Amino acid sequence: MKTGEIISNERLQNDYFLVRFHVPEICAAARAGQFVHVRIDRHGDHILRRPFSIHNVEADGALSVVYKVVGHGTRELSRLPAGTVCDLLGPLGTSFSDAPEDATPVLVAGGYGAAATYLITKQLPQRGIFLIGARGEADVLLTDVYREAGYEVQVATNDGSVGTKGFVTVLVEKLLAENPGRKFFFYGCGPHPMLMALAKILNARNQKGELSIDHLMCCGVGACFACVVKVKADTPEGWQYARACTDGPVFNLDTVYVE
């Protein structure tokens, strides 16, 4: 458990915010795909921590998180000014592994899932492709930072307000269809239905990769079994529940169980 001051906490666009915490020790240990578990509660009425994917870490000890205001915790967080001291657990969970050197990394994000794949661009020597799917233009996030990182950016929106109309999986299918024989390594993060659709497509085409999957989380350390997701297993049902917080959030495509 580390305490760190909020360096800045600013609106990125619409309901999306970027908060930076000064937590050098967590920054030094953090790997792409891991998360921090943040205590936001100031009044003792909503006591549980909130988990956030680590978006970025900087040499000066700044750890950034991108979040959308969706409920009580994120609303409270959005009101905390710079200088507020917060308590963070982390880095927690499993991390994305490095793509093979001869593979093109493809980052597939749904909405603010885009935050969780950014550190990969710093960890891999090769450049790749960033595919983002969102409801509409207002939810298309972080495309500039991926472009700056040298990634090719493609956008899909459900309402067609920007980029290709449809789900992000449309972009994935197009990429695979147009590049037979090219070696890719996929990294996915986004809403559960999107990840399950992505897993289906990628597994059917024998693609390699990893997905960051989570569920409503509680303890963050593997004790409470709240955040479980189904993974393939040698059980009569063919699956078992694994904890997103400690067995994940990053799971290999091979192990993800799609119903």
Next chain:
Amino acid sequence: MADLTTKLGGVTLKNPVMTASGTFGYGFEYHNYYDISRLGAVVVKGIRMKPSHGNPTPRVAEVTGGMLNAIGLQGPGVEKFLHGDRYMPFLRKVGAATIVNIWGTTIAEYGEVAARLDAERDGITALEINISCPNVKAGGVAFGTDPVLAAEVVSTVRRATTLPLITKLSPNVTNIAEFARAVEAAGSDMVSLINTITAMAIDIETRRPKIANRTGGFSGPALKPIAVRMVYDVARAVKIPVIGMGGIMTGEDAVEFLLAGASAVAVGTANFVDPYAPLKVIDGISAYLDRHGCASVADIIGKVEC
């Protein structure tokens, strides 16, 4: 400094602070944060004969002053618990006083799992009989809301083992003291209370319950006054030691339970908020005893002045 040693019948603990079953995994998970042998006891998540998947997700929901859960007793089963690296062998290795919470879907299964644990009892301080989980269809609270069945479970386990027995009581009854007396008569060496209170939360946008099981168990600080009242009632109704829990976040919270008649306490939901919560509760009790010039924990047990 006050003596924190705690006697629960024939069981002696180094301090009166335990972890509540289901909130502390199998101890392993929190050992990254501190040496869990510093606790009075580690009470592990419920164990039955076979592995269990538990309930569908979502399994938790935050509510004002706490949370609802319906995990549904996901677990590895008794064999993996006894021999898996991250379970009993680990607890033995680190020297944690271990209380194993047990359950079954039938009364016979409670006896079987108790016998199995008894056969490899090295490192096991006591068994806690879970007749109060509100989130499983068979077993759990079905046995905890009928005093005859509750007593039958306890006497079945009593026949299967000589290990000290704690029976964890459900608050989802009209008169909890009646249940405490029933399990005392059936051979339970202690009672622990309270388990969570059956509750529900609804997402008004989707009009669906917030947890997949529809209802779940309410825990957290909002629970404390209810739990203190029940501990007070039970402590006056039985002669066996009482372990109090329900919403304990601080040492001061724990002292309330001790004054109400608990001989020891358990920290539950607070673990999710602060992994170090049980250690802070130990320090808080110690500071209270010093501040009040008490030589030991025993000096304040049941000392509420009414």
